[in-house]
Each structure stands twice: as structure tokens, then as C-alpha cells.
Amino acid sequence: DEPMVRVENLKKHFPIHEGVLQRRTGEVRAVDGVSFSIEQGETFGLVGESGSGKTTTGRSLLRLTEPTGGTIEIDGQNVVDLSDEELKRFRRNMQIVHQDPTSSLNPRHRVKTIIEAPLKIHGYGSADERLDRIEELLEMVDLPREFLYRYPGQLSGGQKQRVGIARAVALNPKFVVLDEPTSALDVSVQARIVDILEDIQEEYNITYLFITHDLSLLRNVADRIGVMYLGRLVETGDVGSVFETPEHPYSRALLSAISTVSEADEQLKPEQQPIEGEIPDPREKPSGCAFRSRCPYAFDACSGDEPPMYELGDDHDSRCYLHDDQYQEGPGW
Numbered sequence: 482d483e484p485m486v487r488v489e490n491l492k493k494h495f496p497i498h499e500g501v502l503q504r505r506t507g508e509v510r511a512v513d514g515v516s517f518s519i520e521q522g523e524t525f526g527l528v529g530e531s532g533s534g535k536t537t538t539g540r541s542l543l544r545l546t547e548p549t550g551g552t553i554e555i556d557g558q559n560v561v562d563l564s565d566e567e568l569k570r571f572r573r574n575m576q577i578v579h580q581d582p583t584s585s586l587n588p589r590h591r592v593k594t595i596i597e598a599p600l601k602i603h604g605y606g607s608a609d610e611r612l613d614r615i616e617e618l619l620e621m622v623d624l625p626r627e628f629l630y631r632y633p634g635q636l637s638g639g640q641k642q643r644v645g646i647a648r649a650v651a652l653n654p655k656f657v658v659l660d661e662p663t664s665a666l667d668v669s670v671q672a673r674i675v676d677i678l679e680d681i682q683e684e685y686n687i688t689y690l691f692i693t694h695d696l697s698l699l700r701n702v703a704d705r706i707g708v709m710y711l712g713r714l715v716e717t718g719d720v721g722s723v724f725e726t727p728e729h730p731y732s733r734a735l736l737s738a739i740s741t742v743s744e745a746d747e748q749l750k751p752e753q754q755p756i757e758g759e760i761p762d763p764r765e766k767p768s769g770c771a772f773r774s775r776c777p778y779a780f781d782a783c784s785g786d787e788p789p790m791y792e793l794g795d796d797h798d799s800r801c802y803l804h805d806d807q808y809q810e811g812p813g814w
């Protein structure tokens with residue numbers, strides 16, 4: 482079976498213009514050759530610190546930002562080649578839930594109008610049929626019918642995000658990008674939002690790209706995970722293997738940073754320190770392995786060429802020279 486989403490060598494480079502004349506002085510490679518695929522009905526978790534390129538990746542997939550290279554196939558359709566008109570029609574298949582529900586909902590529109598917007602744009606049924614659908618959607622996100630005539634300002638953060646979710650799934654999309662859907666919300670309501678997203682996925686067999694900086698959130702949500710660092714994927718794999726045996730030093734650092742806040746992760750080894758140092762300026766990416774300025778295992782080879790992705794079996798890949806047999810004698814892993 483073809484995957485629902487297939488991304489090959491995706492790139493998004495932004496030019497940098499500086500000085501009075503705004504001359505082009507360089508570029509930021511926000512996304513620099515990212516490849517992954519997502520099976521239908523699966524959740525792929527994309528995790529990284531801010532500046533890793535995860536949000537730009539998600540937005541590029543939907544062409545909310547134009548990629549500068551690569552292929553994106555969604556449901557067998559090459560999204561990069563679609564004309565504006567075709568893209569508009571195709572949009573019903575792919576939607577996004579934004580991080581901040583307050584800024585993504587028009588404060589002057591009632592909930593009914595907000596959820597109805599995509600239905601109207603794509604010519605869904607009569608006014609009565611649309612109302613039926615909106616009521617069904619409200620029920621699905623567990624909001625009472627009275628909320629139809631409320632304004633976003635009268636709702637809590639969690640309730641607003643439920644409206645955002647109802648709007649995103651109104652047209653039965655095949656693929657939804659969840660861009661940090663819970664990170665603007667109180668911890669107490671995060672779990673409920675995740676439950677709602679999972680129920681909806683089950684009901685409609687939706688494929689999710691779940692973007693987050695919070696690796697721990699993905700443990701119960703994602704089927705597969707991709708760890709991003711400075712515009713590149715450094716590790717991909719099944720959620721169980723990444724949590725049980727993180728292979729890339731950056732993933733190990735992210736996981737051990739979690740273990741300092743949650744005591745439940747007793748299997749993490751004591752020598753794993755929380756992540757040290759700052760993510761480098763993307764304009765001054767280190768040569769070789771991009772993680773080497775923060776990597777406790779860095780050795781000579783790491784400053785040469787960028788390491789390739791090493792296949793470690795069981796659909797688990799990692800971009801680190803420590804997996805290379807020719808260096809096995811060296812630094813000690």
C-alpha cells in the first residue's frame with residue numbers, strides 16, 4: 482500500500498537580506514533535505530527544539546509556506562505541482578490545527594460561523610445540512626450545542642482549541658497537521674485534547690503529523706517519530722524503539738531531559754545528562770554533524786562530512802557516526 486504522506490528531500494531555504502541595500506547575504510536552511518512517510522491512519526510525531534524546522538516542515542507540507550525543493554505526495558497527489566486553483570480544491574484533504582487557538586479563531590465570529598467557513602468554501606450541502614454537520618462536530622469535540630452562538634472570547638483555551646479541531650476536521654480531511662496543538666494549554670486540559678484527537682482519528686482514519694517540542698507527549702500518541710535538529714531529521718523510528726533505545730545522542734539528550742522532570746523513567750541511565758548548550762544559529766550551522774557543538778560523544782570524524790542516516794534495522798534510523806563500523810574502535814559508545 483502507498484503511504485498517505487510521502488516526503489522526499491524537502492527543503493525550505495529563506496534568503497537573508499542585510500544592510501541598507503538589502504543585499505542577499507546568505508540563506509537560512511530552515512528545512513534541509515527532510516524525508517519521511519506516514520501510513521494512512523498513523524500518527525507521525527515530529528519533535529525538536531524551536532528552530533529545528535519542525536513547524537516549517539509541517540507548513541510546507543500543506544503549502545502554507547512554499548517549499549524550495551523536494552517532493553510532497555499526499556494521497557498519491559504531488560502537492561508541490563498543484564496550481565493555485567487545484568491547491569484550493571485539494572485543501573479539503575489536508576488541514577492544520579494551530580498552536581494558539583486564540584489567534585487562530587476570528588474573535589468577531591461566532592463558533593457556528595467559524596466551523597462553517599470551510600464547509601461553505603468547499604460547497605458542502607445546504608444551510609440546514611451544514612448546521613447538522615456543525616452540531617455533529619461539536620458533539621465530537623465534546624462541546625454543548627449552546628456553544629454554537631458563543632464568541633471565542635467567551636471560551637476557555639481548551640474549548641477554543643476544540644473549536645479549532647472541529648473546524649479542521651469538518652470536511653473529513655485525510656491528513657491533518659497538528660502544530661503543537663496542546664502547548665498553549667494548561668497541562669490539565671492537554672490530555673483531554675489528545676483524547677479527542679485520538680477519538681477523531683479512529684472514527685475517520687485520519688493521518689496525523691503531530692509536531693511538538695515535548696517528546697514525552699508523543700509516547701502515547703505517535704506510532705512513529707522523527708527527531709529534528711537544525712533542519713534535518715537525525716533519528717526516525719517506531720515510537721517504542723525510539724523511547725526504549727534512542728540511538729542518536731541528541732534523542733538521548735532529549736529523553737534524559739524528560740527524565741529529570743518525570744521520575745517514572747527509571748530505565749534511563751544515570752550518565753545521561755540533560756541537554757547542554759544552545760541550539761546554534763541556523764545561519765552558522767557547524768560543518769559536519771550539526772549536533773557536534775553540543776554532543777558529548779563528538780570525535781574527529783564528526784567535523785568532516787555530515788553523517789548519513791544509518792539503518793539500524795526495524796525501521797529505526799539514526800544520523801550519527803557512532804553507528805559506523807569503521808569507528809567502532811574509536812570513541813567508545
Ligand code: SF4
Nearest residue numbers: 770773776783801802
Ligand atoms: Fe555526536 Fe559525532 Fe554522532 Fe554527531 S556524529 S551526534 S557529533 S557522535
